[in-house]
Amino acid sequence: MHLLILDGHHLEAEFRQKFGPTHQYSFVPAGPGRLVDELEEAMPLLDEALPTVDVVFDFGNYGPLYEEKEGLVAFVEASTESLAGRFGADKPAYPVFGFCGLPTLLNRPQLEVSLYDEADAAQLADCCARLGTACGRVADRVGLFTPRLLALGVNEACAALQEGIVGAAEAAQLLPVAAISPFEQADAVGLGRIYDVLSALWDDTHDARYQASPLLKRMALRGEAFGSAR
CATH class of the missing domain: 1.10.1040.50 (N-(1-d-carboxylethyl)-l-norvaline Dehydrogenase; domain 2)
Known part of the structure; x- marks a missing residue:
């Protein structure tokens, strides 16, 4: 699978340890800055990656940058904001899940996740299986578990x-x-x-x-x- 990680450069080593070498990784931006501050430099990297991306791990709030890509699944870092709080009644066009992306808490036996829509549970299970990780579902609330x-x-x-x-x-x-x-x-x-x-x-x-x-x-x-x- 092709993983696009937005604002997650600080966890590059942990991502690679967690999901292994069989996947393709694109970190945008490529350095430790934030995408929102480096859009001009980062957009060519994003444009190059998006056509083949399967999964997005979003550490910011960048849905508009990838929402038109068909077939992708998005995980948004949800330690400080619930999915309900972020999206309200406006369900995204793509399956979206919260995840715990704090340093040292990502590379655990289970990926800690929350759901916006219970109807997406099967897609979550399929995506995690393809990523090669078990997932532990928790309530959609601020702070996860x-x-x-x-x-x-x-x-x-x-x-x-x-x-x-x-x-x-x-x-x-x-x-x-x-x-x-x-x-x-x-x-x-x-x-x-x-x-x-x-x-x-x-x-x-x-x-x-x-x-x-x-x-x-x-x-x-x-x-x-x-x-x-x-």
């Missing part, structure tokens, strides 16, 4: 550390479902991305659990990492 769980665990650990309830070593054990500590996982994913997930969850639910702790917010805005703070 794993990003929401991770953001909650990191936030709780950071709040406990800030309040002096526990020390750094104890706080690092507050996400028992993970093989590594919440601090290590936040550093791997990117604390800024964790903060973005929390902000989206807070805006969606106003649930106090998702209100970013002052320490987490400050570190995210300063571009810091937990590893340097312990």
Whole structure:
């Protein structure tokens, strides 16, 4: 299959590890910039790739650039926005699915996905089979499942550390479902991305659990990492 990845250059290695060498990959733009900022330079790459593309992985909101391509399937990164929130009642002309595309969370045994339309479930199963991956369906909601769980665990650990309830070593054990500590996982994913997930969850639910702790917010805005703070 031919995979077109928009704004996903930062995950090129993980994409290739996840789906393997039998597929063709086109990353647009080719470098670490964003397509919306580099349209003039990136459009020739996009025009060259689109005629043979089977699957789009969209890390932005670029549907108008590929919506006229017949036969493609689109996965849109949905850690901070539900499909219902993005598309409303305007169902795209192509099958569209949400997916978890946060760093380190893509190359998992199951591709975490959500559906906009239950009628597309068979196409999802067929596409994932052709990609060579199992898929784990979750509800179409802000934060999907794993990003929401991770953001909650990191936030709780950071709040406990800030309040002096526990020390750094104890706080690092507050996400028992993970093989590594919440601090290590936040550093791997990117604390800024964790903060973005929390902000989206807070805006969606106003649930106090998702209100970013002052320490987490400050570190995210300063571009810091937990590893340097312990």
